[in-house]
Amino acid sequence: MSKTALITGITGQDGSYLAELLLSKGYTVHGLIRRASTFNTHRIDHLYRDPHDPDSKLFLHYGDLSDGARLVTLLAEIHPQEVYHLAAQSHVRVSFDEPEHTGDVTGIGTTRLLEAIRMIGLDCRFYQASTSEMFGATPPPQREDTPFYPRSPYGAAKLYSYWMVRNYREGYGMFATNGILFNHESPRRGETFVTRKITRAVADIASGRADHVFLGNLDAVRDWGYAPEYVEGMWRMLQADEPDDFVLATGHAYTVRDFVEAAFGHAGLDWEKHVRFDDRYLRPTEVDALIGDASKARNVLGWEPRVLTPELARIMVDADIERVRAPEAARLA
Ligand code: NAP
Ligand code: G4F
Numbered sequence: 001m002s003k004t005a006l007i008t009g010i011t012g013q014d015g016s017y018l019a020e021l022l023l024s025k026g027y028t029v030h031g032l033i034r035r036a037s038t039f040n041t042h043r044i045d046h047l048y049r050d051p052h053d054p055d056s057k058l059f060l061h062y063g064d065l066s067d068g069a070r071l072v073t074l075l076a077e078i079h080p081q082e083v084y085h086l087a088a089q090s091h092v093r094v095s096f097d098e099p100e101h102t103g104d105v106t107g108i109g110t111t112r113l114l115e116a117i118r119m120i121g122l123d124c125r126f127y128q129a130s131t132s133e134m135f136g137a138t139p140p141p142q143r144e145d146t147p148f149y150p151r152s153p154y155g156a157a158k159l160y161s162y163w164m165v166r167n168y169r170e171g172y173g174m175f176a177t178n179g180i181l182f183n184h185e186s187p188r189r190g191e192t193f194v195t196r197k198i199t200r201a202v203a204d205i206a207s208g209r210a211d212h213v214f215l216g217n218l219d220a221v222r223d224w225g226y227a228p229e230y231v232e233g234m235w236r237m238l239q240a241d242e243p244d245d246f247v248l249a250t251g252h253a254y255t256v257r258d259f260v261e262a263a264f265g266h267a268g269l270d271w272e273k274h275v276r277f278d279d280r281y282l283r284p285t286e287v288d289a290l291i292g293d294a295s296k297a298r299n300v301l302g303w304e305p306r307v308l309t310p311e312l313a314r315i316m317v318d319a320d321i322e323r324v325r326a327p328e329a330a331r332l333a
Contacts, residue, residue: 002057006078008032008065008113013188014129018044018084018231023047023057025235030078032063032087043188049070067107069118077211080239084127085113088158091192092133095154098283107157114168114176119138125238128165131158132223132249132290140221140253140291144180144245151285166245175243179234182249182292185312186227187319194256195224195316196262203320205274206267212274218257221289225250226307228314236301246301249292254309262313267321 005022010031022029033041041048041060041138049056061078063070075083088106089095095102110128117124119157133144137153150156162178169176189196194215201213225248233248265273297303307315 002026002028003082004028004030004078004080005082005084006030006032006075006080007084007086009088009129009319010060011040011043012086012090013043013186013190013227014184014231014234015084015086016047016188017186017228018234019044019047019058021228021231021235022251028057028059030059030061030074030080032074034064035062038313060144065105068116070110071113072119075116075122077119079122080124080269082125082127083113083117084129084234084238085110086129087153088129091190092152092154092287093283095152095157099153102153103157103160104158106154106156107160110161111164114164114174117174118168118172122289123245124175126165126174126176127225127234127238128161128176128178130162130165130180130245131155132180132182132292133287134159134162134180135290136287140289141251141293142290143247143293144296151287152283153158155287162245165215171245175238177237177240177243178245179237180245180247180292181230181233182223182225182247182290184225184227184230184248185316187316188227189316195250195259195313196320198260198318199320201274202263202267202269202317203324205269206321207324209324212276214276214278214281215256215260216278216283217286218255218260218275219288220256221253221291222256223251223253223291224312225305229305229307233297233301233303236297236303240301244300246297247292247294248297248303248304248305249294250308251292251294252308253289253291259309259313259332262310263317266314266317
């Protein structure tokens with residue numbers, strides 16, 4: 001019997017890769033999308049078929065995490081066996097500008113979804129997109145039992161969601177799991193996260209369309225992995241015997257400067273000639289270093305990351321160079 005899944009945030013980086021993965025496994029996939037005045041489905045357009053097509057397995061539904069009643073009607077309509085909750089205001093820097101909105105969507109939005117499941121008595125497995133940002137100021141290496149110390153409105157909202165998931169698991173016996181994922185990137189990464197901002201700049205500079213890029217703190221340390229491998233980990237978490245919390249990370253540390261060097265170097269460019277500093281990209285409070293220990297996911301789920309940061313930078317630069325060379329062909333990268 002084919003399984004049915006709901007993905008919130010299906011139009012985002014992870015949602016698009018997860019939809020691909022689940023469709024390849026024979027799932028029927030439903031996705032929550034926001035109504036926008038411009039198209040926001042470019043990451044999943046290649047998966048979409050006319051819903052009148054009898055072979056169509058991907059269905060999109062309008063809804064917003066701020067609208068709890070809509071989450072109830074949607075869940076009651078589609079009765080998913082697995083819910084992957086990926087939607088969020090996910091940008092840390094933006095969360096300082098929009099702390100209330102971030103709390104409403106990234107924090108309370110999770111409660112609205114959990115409560116909708118509880119209200120209609122839906123028997124499903126629930127994945128929460130928790131984050132290494134919850135560790136914040138706690139020094140690395142970070143793992144499931146490391147104390148949390150969030151350093152942004154985004155981190156605080158995600159930590160609230162984390163505890164609500166644990167509360168629904170313990171209080172109502174829900175199969176609800178937190179995936180505590182460290183940074184993961186890809187050619188589909190949002191354009192204002194630092195890796196993609198860098199690789200887009202490299203492509204624009206290499207093609208002569210730009211000369212420089214403005215960045216903030218180059219000393220921050222991150223553990224960057226490859227997004228398609230991380231969505232495989234999400235799926236494995238919901239196939240486990242018991243609901244639990246798992247870190248996904250590579251365990252390898254690089255600074256933003258290291259990523260800059262790797263990306264510019266791959267295109268034969270000297271980064272020091274093209275990178276300028278702008279303090280608007282600094283944050284009121286920074287997370288200095290995130291380096292994860294994913295031993296539990298390796299032992300319990302058999303999950304193993306393969307792509308490390310230098311290869312990731314090359315993959316992303318190549319995709320952005322191709323995007324500049326042949327924009328239409330590169331749309332589905
Ligand atoms: P992303 O590309 O920013 O995607 C976010 C998704 O959430 C988009 O589909 C967006 O829709 C949707 N969304 C935002 N506000 C919404 C609202 N009010 N109602 C309904 N949908 C809304 O994020 P991502 O990188 O794929 O990450 C997926 C999840 O994992 C996020 O929760 C993120 O916080 C978390 N996470 C990410 C990482 C990482 O390194 N990527 C690490 C740890 C955790 P639009 O397309 O319409 O904007
Ligand atoms: O790419 P970033 O914006 O990602 P950040 O803040 O680590 O958050 C991402 O990863 C989290 C997991 O740990 C997710 F939960 C979250 O949703 C998101 O996906 O910034 C990375 C680092 C920061 O230290 C930042 O200060 O890069 C530094 N940075 C330096 N210059 C910059 C820039 N970041 C951005 N976005 N833009 C810059 O110009």
